[in-house]
Amino acid sequence: MSLLEVRNLSRQFGSLIAVNDVSFAVEAGELRAVIGPNGAGKTTFFNLISGMLAPSSGSIRLDGTDITRLPAHRRVAMGIARTFQVTEIFPELSVRENLLIPVETEAGLRLRPFLSRARAHEIATRVDALLAMGGLAAMAERLAGELSHGDQRATEIMMALALKPRLLLLDEPTAGMGEQETRDVVRLIRRLHEQERLAIVLIEHDMRVVFHLADRIMVLAEGAVLAEGTPQAIAADERVQAAYLGGAA
Amino acid sequence: MKALEKYGPSIAVWIVLATVPLWFPLIGGYTALGTRVLVMALAAMAVNFLLGFTGVLSFGHAAYLGLGAYGAGMTIKYLLPSTPLGLLVGVLTGTVGAMIIGAMIVRLRGVYFAMVTIAFGQVFYFIAFRWVSLTGGDDGLTGWKRVPLDLGFTQIDILGNDRAFYYFVLVCLAASAGIMALLLRSPFGRTLLAIRENERRARFLGIPVDQHIWLSFVISAAFASLAGTLYAYLDNFVDPRAFYWQQSGEFVIMAVLGGMRSFWGPLIGAAIFEVLQDKASTYTDNWMSILGLFFVLVVVFFPRGVLGVLNRKPTR
């Protein structure tokens, strides 16, 4: 049984078919990339998996459990975490608080009006570990909105990781970044993948990043699956070259 | 030093409030006005729990002020002359009302949410206005008085002694402020800040946003109805205007004027507003124009409020 199993997933907006009959499976510990030209339906596909949108038809299963109709926050509790194309953090809270909130939520404490000293200490230790892992320890007390673009991105990824997900969805993690920032984020993703044996699906435009990171690649075009396979196979695929790589270059 | 920075403002606030009966008359105030400031401050802080710390605008909190006020007044008038019982019934009435209304509106956001809260406040206004046999209608609920507190070993005359009543209200405010501050520093409070900051992010961290907004709404309304019971005790009187949308708007302007991102902002806003109203209405018949102008000026020149300007933290 696959960790994530998507069957015949479709989503229409009026007459536009944004995602068209996509089937897709991710195994535990796998790092998968989704690529495709602009408007190929990549982000819509993510929105369907994470519960931001309801599909028009098809099914989504996580570890065999049907989650097609589950609200977003329940999917998070089941182990799906995501980041967004435009970084979504809590800009006027400190970086520490940004991480504290998902850590507490993951620990099932979101409704607690107070915490015991021991519990608070336990939580703080986890937050410190996440800060260190994301390379954010030095700026823990600063407002997240004041950080550089790359550090905000790292904050967002660590927030997702604080949820102890089984599946992490990253929507264009290096979008709008410079060379150095891109390298840092790629290194962070690789480290998470290797250390935590976390299954990651990422949407990415930067082909160097994709071929450097991904175990397997799915290519979407006009909402449908164009090809799927190892980076080598995708690079050699003529249809992909014609429809995407050739056209884009 | 760090402790002073953290607790200093609160200590200062409590020293100033505890000594109001001593210094307020010296600058032209009177104790009952001080009490009124406390009551309105409590209501404004309740509104701000939702507005400033959850990012949800209710323009209809007069509904809960009114429910608390009528609940307390009618308990004493019809049921049992007991100040604490009236307080309890008033708070329960307002809280239950908020639970029901909250459940209907919690899926709405922004302007739409604000508009619906305003409209719901009117239902209670018309009920209080029309159900004359129960509420006294337009003339208000009269013929009852707050009752001295009986602690068993001693009595506190909050009815005849203005100062005693002031301190009774201050104790209520202190307890409420304490609970609100505690909640805001808790994991639950942090989820509310998260919703204020970025609702989508909060939802995709696993927080059921609607449920948390509902809770925040109910908590906020519970404190607003506590303010309502004290509001009724203030003059031993309540009329349908307690429910009117003008009152709701005044709470919001108090919060904004004082600084809605700060805990004590609404208190400062309430003090400025009530003292200004008290003074202005003795000098002019056109109080409404002054009030209106005041709203406009605050929005145009002072959107961050007093404490928002003092604390240089960026606000949107």
Add this chain to the structure above:
Amino acid sequence: MTQVILFNLLNGLIVGAFYALMALGLSLILNLSGVINFAHGGFLALGAYLAYSLMPYIGFWGALVAAPVLTALLGLAVERVLIRRLYGRDPLYGLLLTFGLAFIFQDGLRFVWGASSVPYQIPEWLASPLSLEYFFLTGYRVFMMIVVAVAVAGLFLVLGYTRLGMRIRAGTLDLDTVSVLGVNVRVLRNLNFGLGIFLAGLAGVLAAGMLGLSPTIGDQLIMPSFVAIIVGGLGSLPGTLAGGLLIGVAAGMTTVFFPAATEAVIYVMMALVLMVRPSGLFGDEGRRQ
């Protein structure tokens, strides 16, 4: 009994027409600019008083046209000086500012025209009943219905077939794109505000002949207008129109059977709509962020 029901049905329709006229103006402004105009009732009252003061000089018909136009001109000015500052800011500030304006309006009207209500003269031939059996069917009531119908039809024609109207509709859907396409958004919002205020002024002139004239005349109408928008569905002008008529009729009918609940019934309707269909009867999206 039939007479009583018919009377209240007609009354409800007329009151509903006022609600709708006012709510359409509110909706126009809310949809394009994101501002809830609390001062709408103040503009309505101003329109009514202007008509009252102008009538001795330019007559009933002149006032019917001139008063809404003058009110709209004031609306344009208010938008330029104050409302404009609110665009793109937290909706909170729009509520507070227009709330303050509403107070200034009410106080100002009281200052100029006095606090007590004044009689509003309508032409003799409009005031008399058209039928002896249905005594309540006065010419003025019929006349009002016609004027409202013409105004609403005119509004939808303007929105559907003029350049301004098409731009307003496009701007409501996607202001950024409209702006990129070279439309001056500032002017567009200004004119749109004026259009909304014109409707308020017109509603004021008509309401004065029916409800009498007092500084709080707008107050009675603004809350039901909010309810009309919510019931009809945010963002949908036909919904707003239907919502206004619907709650007017509902209030009218309640007067027959349970007069004490006349005002409360529209809020009960709102609660029902919110429970069953939170986006309103004609709304496609209630969860605006």
